[in-house]
Amino acid sequence: MGRMRLASLAPFVAVLVLATTSCGGDSPEPVNTAEGPPAPTGTGSGNALTTNETLVDAEPVRLSDWETVSDDVLRVHFRAGPSECFGASVDVEESDDSIRVNVSVGYLESAASADCAAIALDSSVDIHLESPIADRQVIDANAGA
Amino acid sequence: MDTDDIVIEPAEPVEHMVTAASNDYELDGTRVTGKLFLRGYGSDSYCSASVVNSDSKRMIATAGHCLHGGAGSDWFTDMVFVPRYDGTADDPTPVGVWQVATMRTFAVWAREGGPILNSTTEEAYARDIGFASLYKGGDGVLSKIVHSVGANGIHYNRDDAWPATIAGYPSNLDDGEVAQSCSMWTVEDQQWWYRFVNLCDFYPGSSGGPWYNALGTNGLGYIRGVTSTHNPGYGRNGAARFDTGVYDLHKGESAKWEG
Numbered sequence: 001m002g003r004m005r006l007a008s009l010a011p012f013v014a015v016l017v018l019a020t021t022s023c024g025g026d027s028p029e030p031v032n033t034a035e036g037p038p039a040p041t042g043t044g045s046g047n048a049l050t051t052n053e054t055l056v057d058a059e060p061v062r063l064s065d066w067e068t069v070s071d072d073v074l075r076v077h078f079r080a081g082p083s084e085c086f087g088a089s090v091d092v093e094e095s096d097d098s099i100r101v102n103v104s105v106g107y108l109e110s111a112a113s114a115d116c117a118a119i120a121l122d123s124s125v126d127i128h129l130e131s132p133i134a135d136r137q138v139i140d141a142n143a144g145a
Numbered sequence: 146m147d148t149d150d151i152v153i154e155p156a157e158p159v160e161h162m163v164t165a166a167s168n169d170y171e172l173d174g175t176r177v178t179g180k181l182f183l184r185g186y187g188s189d190s191y192c193s194a195s196v197v198n199s200d201s202k203r204m205i206a207t208a209g210h211c212l213h214g215g216a217g218s219d220w221f222t223d224m225v226f227v228p229r230y231d232g233t234a235d236d237p238t239p240v241g242v243w244q245v246a247t248m249r250t251f252a253v254w255a256r257e258g259g260p261i262l263n264s265t266t267e268e269a270y271a272r273d274i275g276f277a278s279l280y281k282g283g284d285g286v287l288s289k290i291v292h293s294v295g296a297n298g299i300h301y302n303r304d305d306a307w308p309a310t311i312a313g314y315p316s317n318l319d320d321g322e323v324a325q326s327c328s329m330w331t332v333e334d335q336q337w338w339y340r341f342v343n344l345c346d347f348y349p350g351s352s353g354g355p356w357y358n359a360l361g362t363n364g365l366g367y368i369r370g371v372t373s374t375h376n377p378g379y380g381r382n383g384a385a386r387f388d389t390g391v392y393d394l395h396k397g398e399s400a401k402w403e404g
Contacts, residue, residue: 081349082260113378
């Protein structure tokens with residue numbers, strides 16, 4: 001799972017931070033700057049994709065992570081562009097011991113001729129299951145694809 | 146519109162700081178291009194960036210939206226830059242990792258920027274450019290990024306169409322794990338401050354990658370744009386013009402670390 005992979009790298013990044021910030025003369029003067037009048041600030045939010053719109057050029061994607069939102073709601077994570085331009089389609093097969101998830105991502109038909117910010121974002125959809133997740137195994141249909 | 150041509154020269158790395166991996170590069174515009182992870186190394190949120198020369202010797206150029214989320218949002222945190230990242234290689238970080246320390250973009254992007262270029266965001270997209278300074282980093286002895294890998298130069302205030310080479314990590318090619326480049330003539334589309342290249346079709350993840358005005362035989366060159374947008378219907382990518390305002394932005398970010 002992606003989160004485990006990230007967690008295993010955390011000590012490395014922490015060491016890097018300590019190593020670099022402890023160097024003499026390696027501190028910035030001020031912090032980040034937006035040229036011109038100050039801008040309002042807000043909180044960045046997650047990139048939750050719709051599953052209700054027609055998609056263009058949809059392709060299967062691998063899951064990077066998943067989490068439990070409630071007893072019967074599973075949130076799966078994957079990479080996509082901004083939610084104003086991209087959507088997802090999700091197929092789910094449930095059995096007594098597993099939940100098999102197949103996610104595809106494509107441009108929203110409504111945005112297929114738009115110029116969208118070409119940024120890749122950690123994205124997600126919430127999957128409402130027929131029965132509680134309990135201790136069933138979550139399987140990514142596109143793992144290894 | 147400013148018309149005075151301003152040029153910042155490229156830089157080769159400092160010889161005693163070059164590792165074996167530093168000498169192993171392609172000549173297609175990816176030599177000082179890298180992946181910019183927005184939420185820690187390995188995160189699915191990422192852009193592209195390239196090293197640019199400056200007095201501080203610490204800077205990368207990227208898109209404004211790769212530093213700040215725009216209207217109602219904030220600066221990204223926990224960003225790291227990996228020059229010549231290759232997720233398919235035994236060592237995906239051939240010359241190491243550099244952590245982003247400070248960033249600079251235009252207030253109009255932070256105030257009005259959004260995910261789609263349209264009539265309400267066009268002033269922001271005219272300024273979708275940013276620079277970031279990096280702490281010393283890399284494999285071996287910690288060093289400034291320019292000293293370790295070299296840097297592109299920059300051309301400001303050019304208005305002509307040109308045969309651009311663009312580079313970056315589009316997620317539709319090699320799953321975004323390998324640097325790509327594409328050469329195509331730029332075209333103007335109504336707004337004089339924006340240029341497009343058709344057919345490269347670089348998907349999300351390509352934002353911030355360099356647009357070379359001229360690429361030298363050493364794999365370094367002069368950039369005059371960074372990837373800003375992708376349009377799947379036209380298979381095109383867009384970039385805002387580098388003008389004197391962008392030169393001032395570059396100088397201002399470098400000045401934070403000088404002296």
